[in-house]
Amino acid sequence: MKQMAELSSHRGSTTVNTGVYSKIAAQAAYKVPVVGSAAGGILGLGKYRDFDSRPRAKAEVLGNMVVIDLDLGLSYPSDVQQACEDVRNMVAADLRAYLGVEQVQTDIRVSWMSAPDEGTRNRRLR
Incomplete structure (x- = not known):
């Protein structure tokens, strides 16, 4: 973050919305092959895994x-x-690469585990 602030201080200010940090972190976590989305349904209960x-x-x-x-x-x-650990490393690396963030704390809640269906391993970026 310091690098970004130093570079932009000569030309103006840059403000990054927390949603951008969230989006980068979610995409970084998704790069880890064993990771899926959060549990869906009402109160996290239901079939949506x-x-x-x-x-x-x-x-x-x-x-x-x-x-x-x-x-x-x-x-x-x-x-x-x-x-x-892989998720934490990927999130920290991507936030450092895209936004210059040096200090990242990543708290993870594993809401479910399930065997993936046969057709789900061919992921596409969205």
Whole structure:
């Protein structure tokens, strides 16, 4: 974030909406092969478990730090700790690359695990 501020300070100010941080974080998490979207349905209950959609992300900017809350599903079987570590690394790398963020805290809620259907592994970016 400091790099962006330094570069723009000579030409004007740049303000990035928290929705942009959220979108980048959700897309970064989705790059991890075992990650699916958050549980759907009423109160998160129901059949909607999707490997073809991005997880739900919420961002909060606190000074030079960004806190990301992710709600996602994982394919079964998968190593939950490793998957969450991969997600954290990917989110931090993408926020650093796109916005210059150096300090990222990523809180993850794994809301479900399910075996993916045969046709769901060919993902498309949306």
